[in-house]
Each structure stands twice: as C-alpha cells, then as structure tokens.
Amino acid sequence: MNNTNPNNSRCLQGGIRSCGGCGEKILDRFLLLALDQYWHVNCLKCSCCNVRLGEVGSSCYAKGGMILCKNDYVKLYGSSGACAVCAKLIPATEFVMKVLGKVYHIDCFNCTTCHNPLVAGDRFHVVNGRLFCESDDPRLLKQQLHAPKQTVC
Numbered sequence: 001m002n003n004t005n006p007n008n009s010r011c012l013q014g015g016i017r018s019c020g021g022c023g024e025k026i027l028d029r030f031l032l033l034a035l036d037q038y039w040h041v042n043c044l045k046c047s048c049c050n051v052r053l054g055e056v057g058s059s060c061y062a063k064g065g066m067i068l069c070k071n072d073y074v075k076l077y078g079s080s081g082a083c084a085v086c087a088k089l090i091p092a093t094e095f096v097m098k099v100l101g102k103v104y105h106i107d108c109f110n111c112t113t114c115h116n117p118l119v120a121g122d123r124f125h126v127v128n129g130r131l132f133c134e135s136d137d138p139r140l141l142k143q144q145l146h147a148p149k150q151t152v153c
Ligand SMILES: [Zn+2]
Pocket: 019, 020, 021, 022, 023, 024, 039, 040, 042, 043
C-alpha cells in the first residue's frame, strides 16, 4: 500500500549527465566518472581488449583518442625499460636494441670505448651491460694488463 518507488529517486543533482562514450544520457543508477567525463558502466571500455574498466576497477588512461586499461597502456605507451647506457626510460613505441635482457637506445648502442655505433650482426661484447666493439673487448685489455710490462729503464 505504501507506494515507494526506489528506482524513481534521482540521486543526481544538477541534471542528467551524458555519456562520454556513446553520448546518450546516463539514466542508470551507476555511472562512472573517469577522465573528466561521465560514462555508462558499459561504455567505459578499453579500446584494445574491451575490458569494462569500471568492472576491473583499475585505472584507465586516455591516449591518442583511445581509452586504455592499464595493461594495454603499458603495452602501448609504457617503457621498454631503462637504457643500460644512459639509464633513461625508453618508451615502448621507440625502437630499441635488446641484448642479454638489457635494452638500449639505438643512439646509445655503441662502443663504450671508441663510440663507434654497433649494428646488429656486428661482433661485440657486453660487459656489465656496457658494450664494446670487438677490438675494444675489455677482456683483451685485461690480458694486456696482465701481460708482462716492458721495463722502462
Ligand atoms: Zn554510454
């Protein structure tokens, strides 16, 4: 007899929001606020994997006109890691050289000693993440150090 109608109660003040995804008004009881816009729960999806970002409860990222879940954001725009030479992060979009689990800027991929650029296919040596061309192999230098020195009179 008590005609309560819970679905009719508008808890939102200040008008109905429109969805940042489909542009329709959001009449649902749940709406998402993300990236300075309101969204239907079903509309805030990752542009890559279509996961519903409201559901996974993870942070979402907007980049290049796409909305991305964290995983895809890192995949697309994250970094490949820090360059083993200059220690700066390399964006995942940048082409990198990878050697023995370390990454290098193309520009940093050169011999530590003579600074000659090393290209794939070159013979080079990696010592503690640092690169050496074949003639600057520090192990060879070490051998030279151990070699008997010329006595200077
Ligand atoms: Zn929508």
